[in-house]
Amino acid sequence: MCELLGMSANVPTDICFSFTGLVQRGGATGPHKDGWGIVFYEQGGVREFKDYLPSSESAIAGFLRDYPIKSRIVVSHIRQANVGRIGLENTHPFQRELWGRPWTYAHNGQLDNAGRLECDRFQPVGTTDSERAFCWLLSEMQRHFDDAPSQQAWANFVCERCVELNRMGVFNLLLSDGDALLTFCSTKLAWITRRAPFGTAHLSDEDMSVDFSAVTTEKDIVTVIATRPLTDNETWHIMQPGECRLFVDGESPWVRQTPAVVHKSTD
């Protein structure tokens, strides 16, 4: 299907190490070769990089592996197409502005009958069920809230809508407004928080290690979220089906367990 990668940190942190592991799964160690994208929130702004080429072969991905962009929130995705042709308009993450905030969304899974999701204010540009679900989530938020809600209010609201989407198919989610990163686990999502004392991590998908104690300070808190653990010498938290978890500044201040849904296929 696809793979997700997210980061939440309390200080601007680069994601080169994790991204290096992820891009290998885009055509080299994994089949997710139908494009990739990454969004970095930096201070008040945001920028994204996208390609329809496999991440393991993309020159832009190659550039980013070696170019440390320091960010507090990252949302990334490598795609194995099911609905929608291979092309930039169908490449995650997707972005829209709501209440003057740049929202970013990436989805792993597949939804049945996504066409019935009513999008008014936000319309898909491409043809994926994923982007339609994003437009629906934002349209729902905009219909429900008159003004920008509190973090916990929108997290709770989106969590309830995720329950509906989860009934329509596999719906693993990363969603951010630039301040918080919301995750929803339909079938597969894992996370790890790194903080002092930092150790050395080794990638599963490439023979590469990093000694985080050499590149961090004692106060740094960095959480990485991924479809499958990216390292093979650390213990990741495996999220439960139906689990919705919010990350802010590397910490997880809010979690809610919703009913698990059994899906036929998760890959």
Next chain:
Amino acid sequence: MCELLGMSANVPTDICFSFTGLVQRGGATGPHKDGWGIVFYEQGGVREFKDYLPSSESAIAGFLRDYPIKSRIVVSHIRQANVGRIGLENTHPFQRELWGRPWTYAHNGQLDNAGRLECDRFQPVGTTDSERAFCWLLSEMQRHFDDAPSQQAWANFVCERCVELNRMGVFNLLLSDGDALLTFCSTKLAWITRRAPFGTAHLSDEDMSVDFSAVTTEKDIVTVIATRPLTDNETWHIMQPGECRLFVDGESPWVRQTPAVVHKSTD
């Protein structure tokens, strides 16, 4: 102030040559060192690259100079900040979705009292007068048209709104919905259309030439729009103050002259 660069072509064409000239003006041959951005429309999709670093020093701009992305419409901007801090949220081009289309906008100039422009559906993320004018233009379109209008209908509508903005200050514009590129000249904008028989062009800002006959076919039509001509051995069309011109597939099927406004400063 800033400099604009746009392209409209009837076949996917790379803009490496013109971009190479433009980025030199971002800190080397020109003072526009407060960030830069470029948006490429490719088939049904779009991607953008942005940096808050001077384009002449930016590693990402350096990468793009040598990485030919083939596109039919390009919108680019290098910034010399006046309103709004240096940061990604204030870096052009700006993008929003309307009617399922990804609109891209870049502005050269400065508007007085932009705060009075009423934005409802689209809200600025950053603090520039430019982004506010963009949000206003789209909000106006959305208020006026029930559904996606024809190309000429939206061009005409936006042209009339540009007249209002032009009274508020310098407003040189590039705006695209992915099919057409609309330009409005408040003070400074120039364009050139290259078609067979193609010749050799030489950049003004760097000692670099390209023989277009070696990289094109006889059917190619490529128009480049820039704040100031980018080459020193070709004849560019200098737009008149108040001139609004639409480009589609490299051709200019629509132009309208609106009243010129005398502005105190144009640089």
